Amino acid sequence: MAAAQGSSASELRRILTLWRNVRVQRFVGQTVFAAIVIYVGYLLISNMSGRLDQIGLSLFPFVDTTGSFPFISVSGDFLNQRAGFDIVETSFGYDYGPNDSYRDAYFTGFLNTIRVSGMGIVFATIIGVFIGVSRQSKNWLVSHAALAYVETFRNVPLLLQLIFWYVAIYLKLPRISNPLDLDIAIVTNKAIALPFVSPESGFGIWMIVLLAGAAAGAAAYVVRSRRQDATGLPSHPGWWALGAFGAIGLIGFLATGLPLETDTPSIANRQVIGGLQMTPEFGALLTGLTLYTAAFIAENVRGSIQAIPKGQTEAAAALGLGSFQRMRYVILPQTLRILIPPTTNQYLNLTKNSSLAFVLAFKDVFGTGSVIITQTGQAVPIIALLMITYLSLSLFISLVMNTINSRLKWENA
């Protein structure tokens, strides 16, 4: 057989068998997949767009295809229209009224979401750690009461719990015409109010003094840590820092003429006035989210304490470290390291679950968004906006927690 003939035949075979070449398969496979995804996506979107056109809406109201680059119309979009609905409860002193735009309404809801999630995360962590540690108690009653708590709260749907707190607890509180006045607090089914403080003149100056106090505290911490390193004597940098901050804060408070005034709540014209107020909607949402998430955090805490081998405590004890030192330098750093990732997940869940505020008529970002949908019919952009909002919040929480986790690097213990 001639060599030339053989080579051209193998060339032919190579081309004919190209379909089973790995690289070709990969390329063709992915191209076909991408084509199908894009085409199906296009079909769905064109269907939606077609139907929306029929009722005079646009699928992408932010995109102005007639304009010039970057095709985003700011003036014409519906978010600038007057909202026309009120949001009773706002957060962080943000001012909103029915005459403001949909954009303002959405932002108000967003702030409400942040407030309830933030407070929920703090309280759920405190309660969760408490219950989780109680699960490990040597006392049979305490550990089983903690177990009962966990099994009760995590096996019943959160939405049910939220509705229960709202209709069966908070709304059953005394009416405002017959309030429960506890001298320090006022409890009605319109609001629960606790005494609070309100700033007086000199508050700003005191704030500056406090900042200076914080700086002094930090300096004290550094100085005392260095002393401990240099002399080996226990120098309690943490306590010194706290002491410096507290002392300067107190002196400043007295020097600026007591810039805080107690603000005791009262009732006038069937309204609760002053103090630190909480509506039943917010109360039910916060209670439900906190107690539900705390059950899951408690399980994480228990698991991460159990995950530390007994040998760690023993080795620390054998070195003569006391029980506080064992906890502080050996057990806690390792526990936190295990605890943080699953707890981050619970924080994310709590934030997403805060959207159930919708059912309690508390206007969080989802509740506000749904009102905008019913008023304008702009379901597509609002749902997209909501998704982006929640994704950003999730991303933000993950970033914060990851930063904390990397700060807790082993050597910083």
Add this chain to the structure above:
Amino acid sequence: MTVAGFQIPDRRVAWRWARENLFDGSWNTALTVGMVVLIGVALYGVGNFVFASAEWEAITANRKLFFIGAYPRDEAWRIWAVIYVLAGLGGLSWALWSRISPLLAIGGAIAMIPVFVFMAHGEVALLTLGSLAAFGGGYAFGKTPALSGRYRNTARTVAVFLWIASLPFSWVLLDGVPTRLWGGLLLTMVLTVFGITIAFPFGVLLALGRASTFPVIRLFCVGFIEIVRGVPLITILFMAFFLLPLAIGPERTILFGIPVTGVDTATVQRALAGIVIFAAAYLAEIVRGGLQAVPRGQTEAAKALGLNTFHILGFIVLPQALRAVIPALVGQFISLFKDTSLVLVLALTDLLGAARQVSAQPDFIGRQAETLLFIALIYWIVAFNMSRASQQIEKNLGVGER
């Protein structure tokens, strides 16, 4: 010395147990006394409500609403037919797989509910007993010499296919009544069971896609999974509710350039679509965990034997991966079972919706605590029993590995 539970054999042991667990030092004793007071107050409050101030008539007068919603009484035979078929299949499976008792505990927990509530209810109690008989019949059939001996493997294969076939069968049978009339526990169970079983294959595909070496496919899967997991279920439900009819609605749907008649989706189907999307993303992450748990050596050994990619996945990797994640899958089922209560926002009358409806009835206005506590108990029994069963499975799996 076993002091698990409340059967403490003799006084001396009891006292020793109490000393070690309750009165071990002054701090512990103080703690015990404090807890006794606390628990006493709580028990008094609950007992006082349950036995004195609560009006349970709101529940007993609305049995049907809680369990099947507006499903017509005359058509209830459809539901019973489904229950009988599933009970028979359950019995058969128990006989064929002697080791699946934990799975049966799950079924048992679910089956308990009608028994529990309809206890004093003539006709329904009878039918419930009948479903137990169907279970027993299935078991007896599975234990016949032929099935437990020679044809055991064939019978198992058939049983698996019967389980798969039972889903569309159940849907078609139930669908004799329009879905807008479905409600109560029936709707909750339908959404959970169909949601998770339809989502399962998608979840596996997404997990495989995420582990794929094809960047385009991986990107798509990662994007889908992370977006769905990053947003609340309620937004997915809204999306399904508002956008599904726009995308595939009945009139003027374009398919490959041709206008065709689309599908008219009722709210239940849209909710189910949302749940499927949601569950698929979470299942994908669970399956991914299982895939990572399969040692590399398994794939390598299979490749060395000359198996192709599909065979490796189907015969080697997936069976091991899925087996490892059974407890997590049960966990996801529990979680979804609770999460279906969110369809309340689409005005569906699931178990939670039924409770809300009852407390809006003129006769029972303001009886919110009773209805909510009652359904909480139902949710709790199912979720708690399933989580116990999944712990059992986890233990059994652990033993199997050793």
Add this chain to the structure above:
Amino acid sequence: MTQDQMSGRDGEKRVGTRNIIEARDVEKWFGDFQALRGITMSVKEREVVVIMGPSGSGKSTFIRTINRLEEHDKGTIIVDGVELNNDLKNLEKIRSEVGMVFQQFNLFPHLTVERNITLALSHVRHFKKADAHDMAMRLLERVGIPEQVDKYPAQLSGGQQQRVAIARALAMQPKIMLFDEPTSALDPEMIHEVLDVMRELAETGMTMIVVTHEMGFAREAADRFFFFDEGVIVEEGTPEHFFTNPQEERTKLFLSQIL
């Protein structure tokens, strides 16, 4: 700072006359199971004692009672003149004078090798940071791995980890070292590097109680030998006596299985 144990290679090793550990009729229960059924033993200064016995014989439990990782239920234990009881003051004193090396190393995974060694120096002995560092470096050189000072335990081999654990225990300048099966969790090729360190330590005159199955080490380094079974001391004597002429059947059986 006492340097004698650190640098002290006086070559000549003499067993002292004073009993540094005295245990009398020590009993210990775990629930209904009696792990120790009356152990009486004393250890002299600079003596190296090896304990052997089948698993579950109570040998680990016994050495764990010496620094009170396990509380004994009956009998007395006196370590360096201090009786072990519920007095916390005694406990902390004893623990910082008795070093312990575990089967599973028990290094702190979140701390570097250096911090593992200096942790107790800073917080119990109140060393200056620089002094603690010097001590850590000296000990690491002594166990032969000064270059690993900044690594984390997970980055070391088992033998290296155990040598760090020995350095960590030595940093407290203990009068007594307890070794609880220090080589049982190690791969064969790493056993000798740990035994070398232990042998050298024995030569410097450290009082040591070692639970081990390493016959070579026992034969070379031990002054006295104990055989435990079912919570009692079955036989005691010199290594010589043990390997050539054991008296008890249980000892013979055990040795025939292990050799």
